Amino acid sequence: MKVLVKAPAKINLSLDVLYKRPDGFHEVEMIMTTIDLADRVELTLLEENKIHILSHNRYVPDDQRNLAYQAAKLLKDRFNIEKGVEIIIEKTIPVAAGLAGGSSDAAATLRGLNKLWDLGLTMDELAEMGSEIGSDVSFCVYGGTALAKGRGEIITELPAPPTCWVILAKPFIGVSTAEVYRRLELEKMDHPNIKEMAGAIKNNDYQSVCNNVGNVLEEVTLNLHPEVAQIKDQMKRFGADAVLMSGSGPTVFGIVQHDSRMHRIYNGLRGFCDQVFAVRMLGERHTLD
Numbered sequence: 147m148k149v150l151v152k153a154p155a156k157i158n159l160s161l162d163v164l165y166k167r168p169d170g171f172h173e174v175e176m177i178m179t180t181i182d183l184a185d186r187v188e189l190t191l192l193e194e195n196k197i198h199i200l201s202h203n204r205y206v207p208d209d210q211r212n213l214a215y216q217a218a219k220l221l222k223d224r225f226n227i228e229k230g231v232e233i234i235i236e237k238t239i240p241v242a243a244g245l246a247g248g249s250s251d252a253a254a255t256l257r258g259l260n261k262l263w264d265l266g267l268t269m270d271e272l273a274e275m276g277s278e279i280g281s282d283v284s285f286c287v288y289g290g291t292a293l294a295k296g297r298g299e300i301i302t303e304l305p306a307p308p309t310c311w312v313i314l315a316k317p318f319i320g321v322s323t324a325e326v327y328r329r330l331e332l333e334k335m336d337h338p339n340i341k342e343m344a345g346a347i348k349n350n351d352y353q354s355v356c357n358n359v360g361n362v363l364e365e366v367t368l369n370l371h372p373e374v375a376q377i378k379d380q381m382k383r384f385g386a387d388a389v390l391m392s393g394s395g396p397t398v399f400g401i402v403q404h405d406s407r408m409h410r411i412y413n414g415l416r417g418f419c420d421q422v423f424a425v426r427m428l429g430e431r432h433t434l435d
């Protein structure tokens with residue numbers, strides 16, 4: 147028996163960090179949306195009681211460090227599953243890029259194993275378990291568009307943003323999320339207005355979405371890696387309506403509504419960056435099937 151699951155990337159339209167909590171985590175408020183750039187996770191039932199991970203990407207661990215492995219292990223231990231699984235991950239989402247690739251693979255594994263091992267869990271139960279693996283996993287279980295609070299695990303669904311193109315450009319660098327958080331001086335930063343962004347999405351107001359993109363982590367990463375600022379400038383010059391870094395970076399995204407502008411930005415950045423994609427936002431939440 148085999149189950150195929152799509153694991154889409156996310157971008158943060160808005161990301162704010164409020165304070166550092168006594169438990170060491172940061173209290174955040176983020177508006178995230180899934181995009182049509184996805185890994186493919188293939189789960190095959192094994193009679194043998196083991197979890198086997200396969201990925202042909204040299205940056206992706208093929209042992210217990212892989213978040214998909216951790217998702218399978220969590221379900222296995224919690225529900226005393228005696229069977230095993232082979233997890234093949236075909237990566238399309240750039241690794242360590244601020245696009246939650248690992249979290250999405252873990253979420254896809256939770257959704258897929260719910261089916262393969264016939265667990266009968268609800269989306270809320272899967273999202274709850276996801277929060278034990280990583281802060282972005284709960285959102286990735288549901289997909290769609292949402293406001294995320296707490297460590298990122300308290301999810302409120304939002305409607306799909308206005309239809310537009312998202313052009314993603316990843317420079318030839320990796321960013322350490324831990325270092326970005328370490329260097330964050332919250333009182334000195336510009337904080338985005340999350341309420342305005344949520345309102346813009348609810349009103350399907352494209353201009354207001356563009357006016358309200360913001361990421362409190364951006365300034366830190368831009369100071370560490372000037373090439374991220376260069377890509378932002380180029381995207382603006384090629385005509386993007388809004389430009390922002392996703393998560394802790396280094397991927398930058400621009401949004402536009404017109405096809406011709408999307409092509410201009412895409413072609414302008416190709417060759418200059420490590421990877422460039424032009425994709426749609428995914429409006430719909432995942433469902434249990």
Ligand code: ATP
Binds near residue numbers: 235
């Ligand atoms: P986020 O946006 O949630 O901060 P990210 O997109 O910046 O995440 P990932 O692509 O998830 O980062 O990878 C971060 C690290 O996690 C990688 O360096 C890798 O070692 C590890 N990792 C574990 N599992 C996976 C996976 N399934 N896919 C990619 N990376 C993984």
